[in-house]
Amino acid sequence: MSTNPGPNPPDAVDRFAAAQGQERREAVRLGSKAGHEKRTEILFRDYADPDGLRRLAGAIKQHALDHLDVYLPRAEAQLRAHGAQVHFAADAAEARDQVLAILRARGALSVVKAKSMVTEEIELGPFLAHHQIESIETDLGEFIVQIDDDHPSHIVKPIIHKNRREIANSLERHGLGPYDDTPEVITRRARAFLRNKYLGADAGITGANFVSAESGRLVLVTNEGNSRFCLAATGCHIALCGIEKIVPRDRDLGVLLNMLARSATGQQLSVYTEFLRGPRAPQQADGPEEMHVIFLDNGRTRVLGSEYREILRCIRCGACLNVCPVYRQASGHAYRGVYSGPVGAVLSPLLAGSEFATLSDLPKASSLCGACNEVCPVDIPIPDLLLRLRDRAQRTQQESDGAGGGDRTGGTTVPPGSMTAFAEVATRPWAWKGALATGGLVNHLPQSLRPKALRVWGQNHVQAPWRGGVFRKWLAQRRRS
Amino acid sequence: MIGGGDDAARARFFARVSEAVAARATKRPAPEYRDAVAFARDVATNGTAEAVALAVPADALATEKRLARFRERLESAHGRLFTDAGALTAWLAAQGARHGYCDPALASMFAAALALPGAPSLTFETELERARIDDYRFGVTRAAGAIAETGTIILDDAHTSRRLAALAPWIHVAVFAPEQIHAHVADAIAALGDDPNVIWCTGPSKTADVEGILIEGVHGPGAQIALIAAA
Numbered sequence: 001m002s003t004n005p006g007p008n009p010p011d012a013v014d015r016f017a018a019a020q021g022q023e024r025r026e027a028v029r030l031g032s033k034a035g036h037e038k039r040t041e042i043l044f045r046d047y048a049d050p051d052g053l054r055r056l057a058g059a060i061k062q063h064a065l066d067h068l069d070v071y072l073p074r075a076e077a078q079l080r081a082h083g084a085q086v087h088f089a090a091d092a093a094e095a096r097d098q099v100l101a102i103l104r105a106r107g108a109l110s111v112v113k114a115k116s117m118v119t120e121e122i123e124l125g126p127f128l129a130h131h132q133i134e135s136i137e138t139d140l141g142e143f144i145v146q147i148d149d150d151h152p153s154h155i156v157k158p159i160i161h162k163n164r165r166e167i168a169n170s171l172e173r174h175g176l177g178p179y180d181d182t183p184e185v186i187t188r189r190a191r192a193f194l195r196n197k198y199l200g201a202d203a204g205i206t207g208a209n210f211v212s213a214e215s216g217r218l219v220l221v222t223n224e225g226n227s228r229f230c231l232a233a234t235g236c237h238i239a240l241c242g243i244e245k246i247v248p249r250d251r252d253l254g255v256l257l258n259m260l261a262r263s264a265t266g267q268q269l270s271v272y273t274e275f276l277r278g279p280r281a282p283q284q285a286d287g288p289e290e291m292h293v294i295f296l297d298n299g300r301t302r303v304l305g306s307e308y309r310e311i312l313r314c315i316r317c318g319a320c321l322n323v324c325p326v327y328r329q330a331s332g333h334a335y336r337g338v339y340s341g342p343v344g345a346v347l348s349p350l351l352a353g354s355e356f357a358t359l360s361d362l363p364k365a366s367s368l369c370g371a372c373n374e375v376c377p378v379d380i381p382i383p384d385l386l387l388r389l390r391d392r393a394q395r396t397q398q399e400s401d402g403a404g405g406g407d408r409t410g411g412t413t414v415p416p417g418s419m420t421a422f423a424e425v426a427t428r429p430w431a432w433k434g435a436l437a438t439g440g441l442v443n444h445l446p447q448s449l450r451p452k453a454l455r456v457w458g459q460n461h462v463q464a465p466w467r468g469g470v471f472r473k474w475l476a477q478r479r480r481s
Numbered sequence: 482m483i484g485g486g487d488d489a490a491r492a493r494f495f496a497r498v499s500e501a502v503a504a505r506a507t508k509r510p511a512p513e514y515r516d517a518v519a520f521a522r523d524v525a526t527n528g529t530a531e532a533v534a535l536a537v538p539a540d541a542l543a544t545e546k547r548l549a550r551f552r553e554r555l556e557s558a559h560g561r562l563f564t565d566a567g568a569l570t571a572w573l574a575a576q577g578a579r580h581g582y583c584d585p586a587l588a589s590m591f592a593a594a595l596a597l598p599g600a601p602s603l604t605f606e607t608e609l610e611r612a613r614i615d616d617y618r619f620g621v622t623r624a625a626g627a628i629a630e631t632g633t634i635i636l637d638d639a640h641t642s643r644r645l646a647a648l649a650p651w652i653h654v655a656v657f658a659p660e661q662i663h664a665h666v667a668d669a670i671a672a673l674g675d676d677p678n679v680i681w682c683t684g685p686s687k688t689a690d691v692e693g694i695l696i697e698g699v700h701g702p703g704a705q706i707a708l709i710a711a712a
Contacts, residue, residue, distance in 0.1 A: 031693050059512035066508035069499045082677065088494040140699055141690035157690060164692050183691040187699055194700060195649070199611065217673070225648065225686035225701030231678070232644035243498065248511060254667040255514070268554075268631045269666070271687055272701070275679040281638035285609075286645045287678065297497060305501035 013326065013365035014460075016334035024161050028153070028331040031160040035322040038266025039375065046268070057259045058379030060252045061244075061313035064213070065304060071213035071246045072295065078216025082278035084291040091298050092122035099124060099205070099238055100131055102292050106236055108133065108202035112194075114220070114227035115139035116207025117155065117316055118240045118296055120338040121351070124205070135205070136197045138226035140190050147174045153332030153340065156264050156318035161331050194226070204230030204288065208241035209315065210256060211293075214249040218293065220274040221260060228272055237288035239276070242296050244304075244312040256315060259377035264317040299351040308385055311346045313378040320372035320382060326365050335362060342372035346385045349393075357400070360393035421453070436469040547629040547662040548709065554632030558684030559697065560705040566594035569654065569708055573619055574601030576704070578652050581605050581619030584642040587656055590710065591621060609643045620646035621654040625679070626661035627707065628669045633683045634707055635669060637676035644678070653702040655682070656710050 009015065017025075043050040064071055076086045089095035103111065111128065113119060113135055125146065128135040137146040141158035145151065148170050152158030159167065168181035176189045206227050210219040218239055220227050231237055247253060261267040280287035303312055321327045321341030332340035337348035337359065345362040352359050363386040372382040425431045442450060443466050447458060454463065502508075552562045563569040570591075573581075583591045585607040595603055609617065623640040627633060634655045641647050647655070663669040673679055686701030697703050 027692070034693055056512055056514055059509060062509040063511045066502060066505055069495070069502045072498060073495065088491050090490070090494060090497075138700065139690075140688045144690070157693075159690055167691055183694045183696050186691055187688060187696040191699060195615075198700075199614065215673070223686070224688050224699040226699070228644075228648055228680060229700050232648050250670050250673060251667065254670045258666060265689075267683075268558075269633060269681065269683045271558075271683050271685070273633075273681040273683075275673055275681075276677065278677040280644075281677055284638040284641070284644065284678075286643050287638075295494075297494065301497040301501040304498075305504035309505070 010361045010364060012336075012361050013330050013334045017326075017330035020331060020334075023163065024331060025329065027163055028161055029328045031154075031157060032322040032324075032328050035157070035265065035318070036375070039263055039319055039322070042262050042266045042268070046262070053255065053259060054377055054379045057255050057377055058313055060247060060255060061315070061378050062310065064246050064248050064252075065244060065309060065312050067248075068243060068246060068304065071248055072243060074213040075211050075216050075246055076295075078213070079277065079293055082216055084216070084278050084293050087292060087294045089294055089296045089298070092296075095122050095240060095294055095296050095298070096124060096127045098294055099240075100128070100133075102236070102238055103128075103133060103203060106202060106290070108236065110134040110136070110197075110201045111203045111205050111238075112136050112138050112198050112201040112226075112230045112234065113142075114204070114206040114222065114230050115142050115158070116205070116240060117338055118207050118242055119205065120152065122240070122296070122298065124240075136194070136201070138194050138198070138224075138230065139222070140187065140224060140226075143190060143194065144170055147171075151333060152338070154318060154321055155316050155339065155341070155343070161333070195229075198229045198233040201230075201234050203236035203238060204234040205238045205240070206230060208239050208245050208293075209260065210247050210253055211241060211245045212248075212250045212253055213246050216277050217250065217253075218274075218276045219253055219257070220276065221257070221270045221272070222274075223265070223267075223271045225272050227274060231274070231276070231288060232286045235288055236290045236292070237276075237279075238292045238294065240294045240296060242298070243300050244314075256377075260315055260317055263315075263319040263375065263377040299353050302353070303350050306350075307388055308346065308350055310380050311343070311350065311382075311385055313380050314343050314347070315378055316343075317377055319375040319377065323371045323375045325367060325369065325371075330365065334365070337362075342366060342382045342386070343380075346382060346389060349389060357393075357396060360389070360396060363387075363389035363393065436472065439466045439468040442466050543664075544659050544662070547664055548659045550629040551627055551632060551662050551707075554629065555634075555684070555705075555707060556632070558632045558705075559687075560632060560634075560684045560707065562707045562709065564709045566590060566708065566710075567597050567600065569706070570594050570600055570603055573603060573652065576618075576652065578618035579603055580616060581621065581650060581652070582609050582617045582643070582646045583607055583621040584623055584646070584656075586642065587621055587623060590656075609646050611645065614645065614649045617646070617650040619652040619654060620648075620650040621656065621708075622647045624655035624657040624661070624707075625676070626657060626663060626669070626672070628663050628666060628681070630665045631681075631683055633666075633669070633681045634705065635663075636680045636682060637674075638678045639676050648701050651698060651702060652704045652706060653682075654706040654708050656708045658711060659709055 079086050087098050125135050137143045144159050144167055154160040164181040168179050172179045176193055208218040209221045261270045279289050279291050320343050324342050327341040335344040337344055339347045349356050349359040366386050368383045370383050425435050555562055583605045588607050622642055624634050625637045625640045626635045647653050685697040685703050685705045686699045687697045688699045689695050
């Protein structure tokens with residue numbers, strides 16, 4: 001993933017959406033819409049009070065975060081007691097170095113990877129390639145992303161933006177057989193190709209969906225079974241997980257698993273739910289004799305200590321992407337980070353640290369309709385967090401303007417002062433009545449004679465005709481009758 | 482961490498965690514909710530009387546009900562259930578799966594089914610050779626149990642003779658007794674035990690990455706079978 005250096009125009013997401021082809025827009029819109037519908041259907045079929053469950057799941061995760069100083073060492077102790085080696089990485093560079101050190105100590109030359117947002121976040125793939133270690137993504141979507149040198153555009157469905165023809169072309173280019181865009185053929189070819197990669201690999205790298213502090217168990221959730229294969233074919237397992245993955249007890253996993261698959265893909269459970277703790281059992285011939293768990297900070301403690309801490313509850317289900325009207329139009333790449341959609345608009349600028357300004361436009365790419373909060377399985381108040389971040393972006397901007405003495409006029413679509421004028425009118429009943437009575441004149445004015453605020457706004461928008469006063473007339477009529 | 486300096490780095494890491502947590506004036510207490518069985522009863526499917534019946538401790542009736550529910554849910558996840566090894570061997574032959582692997586502990590049961598009159602001619606090995614992994618069209622292994630609510634089969638290192646045998650062949654047959662079926666997800670979590678590798682399998686391996694179209698058998702089994710055997 002690439003974050004562009006330097007500040008982005010405040011309407012970067014709009015521009016990206018506008019530049020997107022119709023075919024791609026339609027693929028993303030249909031994919032996310034279907035995901036949202038399946039989620040709603042299964043949650044309300046299976047539970048009398050899905051909303052109560054959401055709040056319970058959110059309370060469990062927030063409790064774990066608020067007491068991470070207790071639960072994280074507990075998970076560590078359990079993992080060590082069951083034969084796993086535990087590491088702590090302060091940032092992406094440390095995590096990458098730890099992975100490399102583990103692989104070098106084993107003389108490993110190739111690894112197979114299961115889907116993991118954290119490995120995307122620390123850009124592990126390119127790093128390993130740089131050190132001459134072959135690293136193969138085994139999730140079908142991530143595999144296509146890898147051979148295309150692309151970036152995932154959805155947290156759960158990484159190639160939601162690609163249609164079968166594009167995918168078939170990619171496989172052909174990569175030497176996986178002549179062009180065939182039948183989804184079944186695409187899948188079978190990937191199966192055959194990746195099977196040899198698993199069996200030849202020296203280590204398997206995964207993320208973790210949850211870690212239970214009580215038992216130290218890592219929980220991994222997939223549909224394809226690729227992480228199972230990574231852990232059946234190779235002799236070393238390296239799991240990378242953000243510190244926010246901790247939950248207090250095993251029984252909490254039941255609540256969260258019940259919410260995760262339903263929210264992500266509309267399933268009761270994902271096909272494979274793995275509970276992992278330590279190397280393979282002594283009598284077992286297949287699987288890792290060595291297990292490493294790397295807990296990653298990489299900006300998370302900074303978020304944990306801030307007014308944005310609720311975002312760390314996120315369990316990466318993608319439900320907020322699927323429901324978001326902006327995501328549906330813009331697709332994941334518009335968010336220019338690993339995490340897209342509403343959650344990405346909050347998380348990416350926060351994890352960017354000193355590069356905050358490069359992504360501070362993202363929180364503006366929201367209509368604040370609140371749907372993301374409504375579907376969130378851990379009840380994250382995303383719209384509140386977006387507002388707080390907008391405020392922070394404004395303050396950061398003012399500070400840098402003040403420091404540089406710069407006059408920032410370009411880029412904004414609403415001229416400064418126009419909202420103040422609106423506030424003046426809207427807070428004075430006599431002024432408001434006058435404006436309603438005379439506002440219709442605007443319909444007859446040519447563009448060049450309209451107030452400046454409307455002229456600027458009208459450059460990028462189609463202006464609807466003025467219909468002010470309709471409600472007041474209706475109300476007055478109603479009172480009379 | 483590899484090499485020296487681990488303790489200092491770990492101490493710095495936890496200092497940051499403690500500092501971040503300390504910044505929180507009020508901390509969320511652990512939410513109270515009821516134990517596994519009560520939780521299941523409260524929130525499980527439809528919250529109906531049937532769910533309550535499923536959650537009561539095992540007796541003959543409950544076992545039968547759990548098996549029926551398990552079958553229904555397994556089938557809706559595109560899995561398949563056999564209660565008779567003879568019917569299973571006929572089905573395997575019909576799929577063209579003529580050679581596979583069988584856990585040595587199940588070999589006599591499987592061989593007996595193949596010795597029945599009219600049984601198809603299937604062959605199997607009780608040693609899995611990694612280099613010939615694609616020769617095994619089916620793998621028969623024991624399961625640790627199942628979950629009725631979701632149609633899930635539970636595998637672990639203690640019951641699975643070879644992880645690869647339950648994963649690489651196109652058809653995986655998991656063998657277990659009806660008494661091993663848990664009612665709900667929460668019950669199965671309470672019964673995780675001490676195994677380092679517990680895997681819940683709910684139907685065949687699948688993906689919808691290509692245009693949202695469901696394709697089964699991505700990396701793991703394209704057919705997930707449960708064979709119910711006497712305890």
